[in-house]
Amino acid sequence: MNHLSTALKNLKNNFSFYALYLLSISFVITIYFAFTSFSMNKVMLEKISGNGRVETMCNTISIFLMAFVIFYMSYSNRFFLRRRTKELGIYALLGYRKSTILSLLTAENLLSCFGAFAIGIFLGGLFHKGIVFGITKLLNLTVNNSEIPFFNLNAMIKTACFVFAIIIILAVSNSRFLFKSSLMDLVRFEKSPEKQTKFHAVPAIIGFVSVISGYGIALDIFRGRKSIWFTVGFYFVGMVTLVLILFGTVLFIASFLPYAVQTGKKNKNTFYTETKIITSPNFIYRMHSNSKTLIMLTLLSAATLTVSSVMALTLYYPIAALSRIAPSEIECRIENENDIPKITEIINRYSGEDDITFLQTDIYKVTSTADQLPMEYSIGTSKGDADNEKILRNMGFDCISYSDYTAILKAQGRQKILKQFPTLSNNECIFVRYQPASGKDETGCTYPLVINNLEIPVTVTMTTLNNPISFANSVGTLVISDDLYHMITENAVPETKVLSINGNSITGNEELFQALSEYLNESPYLQGNSHRVHEVVSLNSSTFLLIGFLVVLFFIATGSILYFNNISAIADSKSDYDILMKMGYTGRKIKKIIRKQAITFFSIPFLFGLADCIFATLVYKTALMQNLLKNSIILYFPTILAIMLTLIIYLIYYCMTVHTCCKMILKK
Amino acid sequence: MSTLLEAKNVTKVYAKAQYPSLNKVSLSIMEGEFIAIMGASGSGKTTLLNVLSTIDTPTSGSITINGVNLKSLTDSGAADFRRDNLGFIFQEYLLLDSLTIFENIAVPLTLQKFSPKKIENMIRSLAETFGIDSQLDKYPSELSGGQRQRASALRAIVKRPSILFADEPTGALDSSSATDLLNTLKESNARLHTTIMMITHDAYAASFADRIMIFKDGCIIQELFKQNANRRAFYESIAREVAKLDTER
Numbered sequence: 001m002n003h004l005s006t007a008l009k010n011l012k013n014n015f016s017f018y019a020l021y022l023l024s025i026s027f028v029i030t031i032y033f034a035f036t037s038f039s040m041n042k043v044m045l046e047k048i049s050g051n052g053r054v055e056t057m058c059n060t061i062s063i064f065l066m067a068f069v070i071f072y073m074s075y076s077n078r079f080f081l082r083r084r085t086k087e088l089g090i091y092a093l094l095g096y097r098k099s100t101i102l103s104l105l106t107a108e109n110l111l112s113c114f115g116a117f118a119i120g121i122f123l124g125g126l127f128h129k130g131i132v133f134g135i136t137k138l139l140n141l142t143v144n145n146s147e148i149p150f151f152n153l154n155a156m157i158k159t160a161c162f163v164f165a166i167i168i169i170l171a172v173s174n175s176r177f178l179f180k181s182s183l184m185d186l187v188r189f190e191k192s193p194e195k196q197t198k199f200h201a202v203p204a205i206i207g208f209v210s211v212i213s214g215y216g217i218a219l220d221i222f223r224g225r226k227s228i229w230f231t232v233g234f235y236f237v238g239m240v241t242l243v244l245i246l247f248g249t250v251l252f253i254a255s256f257l258p259y260a261v262q263t264g265k266k267n268k269n270t271f272y273t274e275t276k277i278i279t280s281p282n283f284i285y286r287m288h289s290n291s292k293t294l295i296m297l298t299l300l301s302a303a304t305l306t307v308s309s310v311m312a313l314t315l316y317y318p319i320a321a322l323s324r325i326a327p328s329e330i331e332c333r334i335e336n337e338n339d340i341p342k343i344t345e346i347i348n349r350y351s352g353e354d355d356i357t358f359l360q361t362d363i364y365k366v367t368s369t370a371d372q373l374p375m376e377y378s379i380g381t382s383k384g385d386a387d388n389e390k391i392l393r394n395m396g397f398d399c400i401s402y403s404d405y406t407a408i409l410k411a412q413g414r415q416k417i418l419k420q421f422p423t424l425s426n427n428e429c430i431f432v433r434y435q436p437a438s439g440k441d442e443t444g445c446t447y448p449l450v451i452n453n454l455e456i457p458v459t460v461t462m463t464t465l466n467n468p469i470s471f472a473n474s475v476g477t478l479v480i481s482d483d484l485y486h487m488i489t490e491n492a493v494p495e496t497k498v499l500s501i502n503g504n505s506i507t508g509n510e511e512l513f514q515a516l517s518e519y520l521n522e523s524p525y526l527q528g529n530s531h532r533v534h535e536v537v538s539l540n541s542s543t544f545l546l547i548g549f550l551v552v553l554f555f556i557a558t559g560s561i562l563y564f565n566n567i568s569a570i571a572d573s574k575s576d577y578d579i580l581m582k583m584g585y586t587g588r589k590i591k592k593i594i595r596k597q598a599i600t601f602f603s604i605p606f607l608f609g610l611a612d613c614i615f616a617t618l619v620y621k622t623a624l625m626q627n628l629l630k631n632s633i634i635l636y637f638p639t640i641l642a643i644m645l646t647l648i649i650y651l652i653y654y655c656m657t658v659h660t661c662c663k664m665i666l667k668k
Numbered sequence: 669m670s671t672l673l674e675a676k677n678v679t680k681v682y683a684k685a686q687y688p689s690l691n692k693v694s695l696s697i698m699e700g701e702f703i704a705i706m707g708a709s710g711s712g713k714t715t716l717l718n719v720l721s722t723i724d725t726p727t728s729g730s731i732t733i734n735g736v737n738l739k740s741l742t743d744s745g746a747a748d749f750r751r752d753n754l755g756f757i758f759q760e761y762l763l764l765d766s767l768t769i770f771e772n773i774a775v776p777l778t779l780q781k782f783s784p785k786k787i788e789n790m791i792r793s794l795a796e797t798f799g800i801d802s803q804l805d806k807y808p809s810e811l812s813g814g815q816r817q818r819a820s821a822l823r824a825i826v827k828r829p830s831i832l833f834a835d836e837p838t839g840a841l842d843s844s845s846a847t848d849l850l851n852t853l854k855e856s857n858a859r860l861h862t863t864i865m866m867i868t869h870d871a872y873a874a875s876f877a878d879r880i881m882i883f884k885d886g887c888i889i890q891e892l893f894k895q896n897a898n899r900r901a902f903y904e905s906i907a908r909e910v911a912k913l914d915t916e917r
Contacts (some may be wrong), residue, residue, distance in 0.1 A: 268784030584751025
């Protein structure tokens, strides 16, 4: 009997055992083939971006993906090899040479990979079609599906070559294991006791202090300009924080947790319970071999959660901020009164409905003689402080009337917030801030406005972030009473005339916006809410989709490794559970122990990842993102969503793990 | 002495087996007795232990321990019954590798919800008798076979079970360790009145018991009583009977 037929017989006779291995490698090949097909899909790549940005992204991600596939398959291979060590020992006892055993294992891997390749190509093709469908729907693209083959030949060849390379890597890894193990090691592999964890207070305390210090430094960013992030520098403090948390995580898991559990055992009242007396020593006992896996999973989980959270925030925040950057559906400057009928005509051409409101706001620039003026008074007036240095503004307050202000807000559908605005007397005003105030705002401040060579003091009765006009057309908007506004208009010409166009029938009409842009010679003062949303989504969605793909992949990898790790631990300690049952542990109590053991291993990477993600997101949001919106929990909604999704993935894997473990132990 | 265990017409037939492993076995064990079950491999000794100790269920027949009919017990009821009434010693020691010896012994007491202080006192008071008082903080892998089996015996006896089932407890031990363990069991039987049912194929180990039941083809074919005989004389009579059986085979 040659190796191939022995391997085939082995696979046939132990199908249920190999099915899990086959399933796990089919899964990674499916992902790999789907991604390779996508990155070789010229039709889609040209539609998404013409400048090669997505191709570069795909090439970068494919390196991560290859690394992941190699790691995942090596892990699965090692996991199944470990469970077969005794069998290999018996082969060796019967006189098989190690080279013969290696050939047998390689033949089995070859057959398994061939099966997984066939499954992966088919499922990957389906998955690729699903990705194409999702992207075309999301980005509203028109794609001729017949141009996209189900099986991309080049992708198939690339996948086949990669799988072949992996088989060689696995053979090398197996040979290292076999040739390093003595016959005794192989035969007695399952019986060899775990190395004992040594308890040292010093590394445990260092680990704990490092992690807490890392998080403390991260929180220091809330002190604003006084924080060490500003005084010392972002790069240096960022690196220190990263090192502290990385180093702390390693020591926390390897030293602090076993030390804490061991110390916790001294509390006899809590330790002598039917589950804890089993789970606590088990945790410590298995920590030696599991700490490396747990550290790796924790770091993977933290990186994945942080990337997904930051990514979700990066996509959501600009869209949320558009309610301030471009509050009207369409807004433009009126440089010439003749433009209004032409703009109206273009609008009517694209919308037959009569729900459209056209509101013209005349903005008057008014200077003030106050000593302390808000930064909005002068922002964008000189080179260096303007976003677009080609369109510098004049210093002063942009004054609009209370009636115009409320009318625009109403047209923009923001009736609800109108209730909070007080009516204004002639010496009162509402100040529209550019950014939320970090401390005390301008409420109560009095600014003498220079009107008709007279100084008329106005007091800020409230500040608001509800700007009616885009920042392209007005910054430092001051809402004044209608009477005072009329006084200004009597002897001055408006600085800017802004036309705000709103209405449901023109919402999201990109063609209309392009037509207006063409008419207004691509004026930078033409702003549109839906247009900007479309711009943000189409510019970033391909990047986010690809990163999202990688994030999901890493989550699945973490979950799968935790699954295999727990199954392996349970399989190794099956005899322990038999002892417990003989002692009088009921099935329910055994399930409780299994659940507790599994939750410990699932919660370490998840909770650490969660903490790292929260602190990293706070630093990112506070330090690196321009803050135009009020700090509200809603802003963190995408982060919470990313965390919830992670939690769901973990929960699914946890339930699967507990179910399989209970089935293994309690099966009669 | 009152009857502790009573088995009537217990039969066990495994699926696909040609012959029953237990064939209408009836026996009774009195409180405080030390019984040894002997027989060749495959005679049904371990099957008997498994059905008597609720680990397995008989195909037919009834078993009563402490007045409780085992047939009436559900899975969890059987687990609770094992927890409260039975102790086990196995040839492979069956200690939990991840727990220290002290923790291993504490498990059944914890399951019975004894207070931590009482657990500590109960273990420490018996550890010296079993010769493992200095080994309590070690892990099973750090102990010799004899020490492990004594720890296993202490774990079984410490909770004062109604009956202790020992399946080939000396099977993996050298003669000196085996004698130590048997003396410990005998002492527990005498001092603590622990009822013991021990499966063994070794006439020397069996000679520590008060009564011997010899098994063949799933039936009890002979019973030997120690009565007033000394252990050496009893051992010789067991050895004779076993030799007789071997020649008949």
